Amino acid sequence: MRKGSVKEALAKIKYDPRENEEDYYIVIEHRGSYGNIKKIPVKLIDLGHGYFFVGETQIPYHRIIRIVRKDGRVVWESKKRKEH
Template sequence: MLKEILNKIFWHPNYKKEDFEVVILHRGAEGNKKVIPLEDVEIEGNYLVYFDTHIPLHRILEIRNKKTGEILYKK
């Protein structure tokens, strides 16, 4: 389900990845969470690549629309 949502955001013509952000588990950050804009991310297999950092998909806690606040995925 998670990968399907990400693929839809990345490849469906009705979606723009710059409208979305992901909340990931990031130990050491405030509340152990970090927000990353999807426009700065690429997908490689079961990882999000954020600059030089590979983030396993199981660390994604939430995917939300920045403009509307709609939550597309919540762990």
């Protein structure tokens, strides 16, 4: 399941021609509100150096709890956030 950093996993999904980014979403914990979870389709995000972007909004990678396929299979999960 978890291989490499979250940024590496997202880059593979977004840029590997064998993957379809529309098949994935990320689960993040919204800033300042433990337990406030949001799902964001991978196709809506742009990768940056220390952050990813959803439109004009900049979000740090450490907020990502997991990356999930639409079929429910978790493909990456934060080591410190597995309780969600």
